[in-house]
Amino acid sequence: MSEPQTPLLEMRGIVKRFPGTLACDGASLSVRAGEVHCLLGENGAGKSTLMKILAGSYRPDEGEITLAGRPLRCTSPQDGLAAGISVIYQELDLAPDLTVAQNLFLGRAPARGPFVRRRARSAAAAEAIRRVGGTFSPEDRVRDLPIAAQQLTAIAKALTMDARVIVMDEPSATLGERDLEVVFSVIRDLAAEGRAIIYISHRLDEVSHIGDRATVLRDGRDVGVFDLATTSHDELVGAMIGQARELVRRADRPEPTGAPRLSIEHVTVGDILDVSGIDVRPGEIVGLAGLAGAGRTTLLAALFGAVRGEVRARLDGRPLPVAGPRTAVRNGLALVPESRKEQGLFLGLGVARNAAIAAHGLVAPRTRGRKKTAPVLTGLGVKHASPEQPVGQLSGGNQQKVVLAKWITRGMRVLLLDEPTRGLDIGAKADLYRQVRRLADDGVAVLLASSELAELTAHADTVWVLHEGRNVARFDPRTTPEADIAHTVITGAKP
Amino acid sequence: MTQTASRTRLPGAGVLSRQRSLDLLRNGNLLVVFLLLCVVAALLAPEFLTTRNIANLLQQSSLTGIVAIGMTLVILTAGIDLSVGSTAAFAGMLVAVLISDGVHPILAIVASLAAGAAAGAVMGGLSAYLALPAFMTTLAGLTSIRGLTYLLTDGTPAGGDLPEGFQLLGGGFIGHVPIVGLIFIGVTVIAALVLRGTTFGEYVYAVGSNREAARLSGLPVRAVTTAVFAISGLLAALAGVLLTSRLTIGQPTAFSGLELDAIAAVVLGGTNLFGGRGKVFGTFVAVLLLSVLKNLFNLVGLSSFFQMVVTGLILVAALILNRVLENRGDR
Numbered sequence: 001m002s003e004p005q006t007p008l009l010e011m012r013g014i015v016k017r018f019p020g021t022l023a024c025d026g027a028s029l030s031v032r033a034g035e036v037h038c039l040l041g042e043n044g045a046g047k048s049t050l051m052k053i054l055a056g057s058y059r060p061d062e063g064e065i066t067l068a069g070r071p072l073r074c075t076s077p078q079d080g081l082a083a084g085i086s087v088i089y090q091e092l093d094l095a096p097d098l099t100v101a102q103n104l105f106l107g108r109a110p111a112r113g114p115f116v117r118r119r120a121r122s123a124a125a126a127e128a129i130r131r132v133g134g135t136f137s138p139e140d141r142v143r144d145l146p147i148a149a150q151q152l153t154a155i156a157k158a159l160t161m162d163a164r165v166i167v168m169d170e171p172s173a174t175l176g177e178r179d180l181e182v183v184f185s186v187i188r189d190l191a192a193e194g195r196a197i198i199y200i201s202h203r204l205d206e207v208s209h210i211g212d213r214a215t216v217l218r219d220g221r222d223v224g225v226f227d228l229a230t231t232s233h234d235e236l237v238g239a240m241i242g243q244a245r246e247l248v249r250r251a252d253r254p255e256p257t258g259a260p261r262l263s264i265e266h267v268t269v270g271d272i273l274d275v276s277g278i279d280v281r282p283g284e285i286v287g288l289a290g291l292a293g294a295g296r297t298t299l300l301a302a303l304f305g306a307v308r309g310e311v312r313a314r315l316d317g318r319p320l321p322v323a324g325p326r327t328a329v330r331n332g333l334a335l336v337p338e339s340r341k342e343q344g345l346f347l348g349l350g351v352a353r354n355a356a357i358a359a360h361g362l363v364a365p366r367t368r369g370r371k372k373t374a375p376v377l378t379g380l381g382v383k384h385a386s387p388e389q390p391v392g393q394l395s396g397g398n399q400q401k402v403v404l405a406k407w408i409t410r411g412m413r414v415l416l417l418d419e420p421t422r423g424l425d426i427g428a429k430a431d432l433y434r435q436v437r438r439l440a441d442d443g444v445a446v447l448l449a450s451s452e453l454a455e456l457t458a459h460a461d462t463v464w465v466l467h468e469g470r471n472v473a474r475f476d477p478r479t480t481p482e483a484d485i486a487h488t489v490i491t492g493a494k495p
Numbered sequence: 496m497t498q499t500a501s502r503t504r505l506p507g508a509g510v511l512s513r514q515r516s517l518d519l520l521r522n523g524n525l526l527v528v529f530l531l532l533c534v535v536a537a538l539l540a541p542e543f544l545t546t547r548n549i550a551n552l553l554q555q556s557s558l559t560g561i562v563a564i565g566m567t568l569v570i571l572t573a574g575i576d577l578s579v580g581s582t583a584a585f586a587g588m589l590v591a592v593l594i595s596d597g598v599h600p601i602l603a604i605v606a607s608l609a610a611g612a613a614a615g616a617v618m619g620g621l622s623a624y625l626a627l628p629a630f631m632t633t634l635a636g637l638t639s640i641r642g643l644t645y646l647l648t649d650g651t652p653a654g655g656d657l658p659e660g661f662q663l664l665g666g667g668f669i670g671h672v673p674i675v676g677l678i679f680i681g682v683t684v685i686a687a688l689v690l691r692g693t694t695f696g697e698y699v700y701a702v703g704s705n706r707e708a709a710r711l712s713g714l715p716v717r718a719v720t721t722a723v724f725a726i727s728g729l730l731a732a733l734a735g736v737l738l739t740s741r742l743t744i745g746q747p748t749a750f751s752g753l754e755l756d757a758i759a760a761v762v763l764g765g766t767n768l769f770g771g772r773g774k775v776f777g778t779f780v781a782v783l784l785l786s787v788l789k790n791l792f793n794l795v796g797l798s799s800f801f802q803m804v805v806t807g808l809i810l811v812a813a814l815i816l817n818r819v820l821e822n823r824g825d826r
Contacts (some may be wrong), residue, residue: 353697
């Protein structure tokens with residue numbers, strides 16, 4: 001297996017810039033035919049960007065890609081597919097209301113003139129299903145299939161397109177253990193046929209189980225290629241988090257004292273979240289760290305009543321009623337949601353209207369509303385041309401401040417922040433955290449979820465690590481090296 | 496920290512002033528078109544500017560106008576109400592039947608309006624609380640309420656000898672101004688004040704602009720949705736009562752196709768069909784514009800078949816114009 005051979009796929013020195021961030025900074029990846037190659041890295045290490053470049057969804061700013069020795073230039077996902085690169089995303093881009101056969105040959109159905117040759121399509125689909133070991137019929141509707149069968153359908157689709165490189169983005173996130181074993185055996189068969197499989201996952205157990213080699217990405221660069229048979233988990237984790245990361249300077253603050261304002265006794269949401277025993281005192285910022293899908297967003301949404309779950313919590317000692325966002329707001333909870341444009345703002349409405357909307361009895365364009373919103377907007381330093389300017393025209397940082405302004409105008413006891421700095425540049429991030437800090441100093445209890453560990457260690461007083469829906473460890477960021485927290489984030493256990 | 500820092504260059508400032516002039520153009524252009532149309536009408540048909548004709552025109556457009564104002568509120572929340580024609584006919588019949596049965600006219604009017612509001616609240620409530628599409632709940636309303644209307648009298652007109660005072664409401668004049676016209680203007684002004692000056696008005700725009708953000712901001716999204724449909728039902732019922740008052744008889748077949756006229760006026764008036772943007776003033780002007788157009792056609796003797804074709808073409812042209820202006824505003 002580890003005979004030296006020329007790689008099937010090579011990506012060299014890939015650079016990709018987005019406004020404010022450098023997603024890939026000279027990343028390279030080399031994958032041989034017949035191997036299962038794992039791609040590892042923390043949140044934001046550049047894994048998804050690299051795979052989107054491979055698929056043709058993004059164009060790299062620099063770098064080159066060769067497939068079987070020939071340069072590959074994809075400008076669209078169609079080009080990528082035509083060249084034999086197939087990416088199976090976590091959310092499986094299948095059309096749920098169509099049948100398996102229809103999905104497998106979407107846009108490429110065998111036809112005679114304008115008529116689809118249904119029988120030929122069905123037969124070809126059945127063959128593809130057989131090759132991935134599926135037991136469902138090509139005429140089954142995708143929606144009615146269990147997740148594992150849907151996953152197999154996506155793989156079968158890659159097969160019918162004669163993919164030479166198949167990228168699988170965290171298939172285990174949605175699969176149970178037994179289903180995963182089925183998918184694994186299919187993956188091994190495909191590799192044995194001489195295809196290259198790129199497997200992305202956060203779970204190290206799984207990676208050593210299925211993978212032959214692994215490339216680790218960190219900060220947009222590849223930091224090493226490891227033979228998984230001879231590499232320990234600790235070595236991988238070490239490569240993922242790096243050793244000598246600068247400690248961000250923390251502002252010294254007095255220890256928050258007093259009784260907890262928000263006491264999370266026990267919160268469960270289906271079988272994806274089971275969290276207990278987190279306290280937030282007035283003036284305290286409690287950080288929630290975790291991988292994507294670890295349950296940070298779900299925990300905040302459950303507390304706010306935006307998703308249904310079993311919530312046992314206390315607010316200033318009294319049981320917190322959870323019946324929906326309206327009740328939450330009435331009790332003094334405020335949520336800055338993950339996606340400000342879709343969930344936080346009214347893009348077409350003016351800045352002042354946005355800032356006043358949650359405060360009852362305030363009508364923004366009128367003087368009374370103005371009097372209340374103007375100082376808040378000024379205090380936050382929201383740069384806007386006039387109170388009527390539509391929020392959609394502001395920069396990301398200013399938009400996020402308008403979301404904060406909405407809650408400050410109303411007044412709050414607990415602030416739930418979900419990934420508040422996503423898409424902001426460094427200056428805007430610092431500015432936002434300064435405002436959050438000021439709110440905390442005024443006695444607001446803050447629960448801050450972020451995938452940026454450096455931000456959590458710099459701004460939170462306490463950091464809780466969530467792992468697969470459970471809160472597994474609590475750290476004091478002033479005395480804990482960030483690497484230890486990162487280790488826990490990835491493995492779910494303290495080093 | 497200074498107020499919106501005039502020293503720093505604001506990228507939004509230039510955009511905004513351009514946005515403002517575009518807004519003015521967009522809001523103003525309808526008014527300009529309307530005035531131009533009046534000038535053309537006056538030139539083509541001298542009888543257009545007679546008090547009698549203007550009064551007639553106002554009287555004819557008012558009922559559609561009252562309904563269109565309610566429709567504006569619904570569409571601002573990104574909803575649609577297809578049931579207004581049936582609701583109006585039902586209320587018109589109900590008031591005639593009740594008065595004929597000896598119920599006091601005021602009580603009969605209140606009952607009819609309440610019935611309209613209740614019908615709207617049910618359809619809106621189904622859409623808000625069970626997440627059914629408003630298009631379907633109000634389409635169901637359109638058929639079943641029309642059916643109820645026929646059931647009231649087995650399909651025959653009702654009333655006939657309605658009291659004089661009641662007849663004044665829909666057919667009376669104050670000076671040269673028809674009372675229904677005053678009611679239309681009053682409804683428009685009240686709706687404009689509610690939208691501009693109350694929390695409820697803010698919520699209407701917010702729900703239409705971004706439903707999910709409204710929910711996560713703790714707004715009573717479902718109550719607001721239900722309320723706008725109730726208001727639409729109420730105003731439709733008002734139009735029905737006024738028609739019965741003018742005709743002195745309740746017609747079960749009245750107002751068929753009213754929903755389309757109302758929607759056309761709302762959209763022509765610049766309200767976004769997907770919610771969040773628009774003004775009742777635009778609807779007001781659009782209603783008058785459409786009815787001047789119709790009036791003009793009648794005065795110059797165009798056949799009603801031809802009128803339908805031209806009205807459709809004008810609607811499309813207006814939508815294209817709005818889209819062009821909007822795209823320029825988005826840049």
